[in-house]
Amino acid sequence: MITHTKETQSALNPNTAWELLKEGNKRFVEKNQTDRDLLEQVAETASGQYPFATILSCIDSRVSAELIFDQGVGDIFSARVAGNIVNEDILGSMEFACKLAGTKIIVVLGHTSCGAVKGACDDAKMGNLTALLSKIRPAVNAVQEPTDTGERTSKNIDFVNAVADKNVRLTIENIRTQSPVLKEMEDNGEILIVGGMYDIKNGKISYM
Numbered sequence: 001m002i003t004h005t006k007e008t009q010s011a012l013n014p015n016t017a018w019e020l021l022k023e024g025n026k027r028f029v030e031k032n033q034t035d036r037d038l039l040e041q042v043a044e045t046a047s048g049q050y051p052f053a054t055i056l057s058c059i060d061s062r063v064s065a066e067l068i069f070d071q072g073v074g075d076i077f078s079a080r081v082a083g084n085i086v087n088e089d090i091l092g093s094m095e096f097a098c099k100l101a102g103t104k105i106i107v108v109l110g111h112t113s114c115g116a117v118k119g120a121c122d123d124a125k126m127g128n129l130t131a132l133l134s135k136i137r138p139a140v141n142a143v144q145e146p147t148d149t150g151e152r153t154s155k156n157i158d159f160v161n162a163v164a165d166k167n168v169r170l171t172i173e174n175i176r177t178q179s180p181v182l183k184e185m186e187d188n189g190e191i192l193i194v195g196g197m198y199d200i201k202n203g204k205i206s207y208m
Contacts, residue, residue, distance in 0.1 A: 003041045005075055009025035009050040014192040021102055023083055024070035025205045033070045033128070041073035049074045054097040056111040056171070058084045059115065062200050065109065076098045077103060080136075082152035083116030083167065085135040086174050088104050095181045098191050103168040105180070106175065110168040111198040117164045118154035168208065 002008065008036035012020075027033050054077040055065040065071070065078045077097040079090050086094075097103045110117075119129065122134035143162045146152060152159055171193050176183045185191045 004050040006048070007082045008064055009052055009099055009104075012052050012104050014026050014104045014189070015091075018192055018194060021053055021055075021069050021071075021105070022205075022207070023109065026067060027070045028068050029203045033073070036072045038073055045074035046121070049101070051076050051097070051103050052102065053077070053083040053105045053107060054094055055107045055109055056081075056084050056090065056101045057087070057198075058082060058114060059112055060111060060114065060200075063111045063169060063198055068198060068203060068205065077101070079162050081119070082129075082132060083114065083136045084110055084171060085132065085167070086171055086178065087135075091175065091179045091182075094175070095179060098185055099181055100158050101130075103191070106193045108175070108193075110164045110193045110195070112164065112200050113137065113153055113157060114164045116159065117142070117167060120153045121152065121160055121163060136163070136167055139163050139170050139201070140171065142166050165208075168197065171195075172208075 007114065020179070051074060053075070054068070056079045057063050057065050058188070059080045065076060069076070079093055081090065094106055115181050116133065117136060120133045120140050124133060140163050143159065143166050144158065154160055172193055175193055182193065188195050196205045198205050
């Protein structure tokens, strides 16, 4: 176990950061998590934080980024919103995390059987949720199959998961188009912007 410092954060490059996350999920799946003293890390990060990754994931209670990537206190910035979509606030948070706080990678993490995606597939409407789900609708429309409207609902889990995958990809595109700051950093090789899908049945992440 290490608690990241300015030196260890600076020593990482984006590809190494990506490998650290992949290795963490492998440990999680194999029930071989790193032995950490979290309270010790609380003390060690009290004077500053040096996370190496920024992860945008869903609010789903089964998809805690710190747990499924086997990371400790001070390792990642975790942004969570239903359907792992971006808006001005999340983009601003990501710009802070990467440009000012030094993280090396942005991961957009979707997951199987996503409730927000199911709501978008069914074109659900309820209060403020309506506006949020409208941000996922482009992914629904972008998935070509099935063409039968009766099969393009939350009852078809294969369709739901295909939409969730597409939604991750479109979110990555939105980050690049809506944040010149992050796009420039990616173009300069300072960060990676990548995607993944978490399987709620087995804990594994598949990478895009």
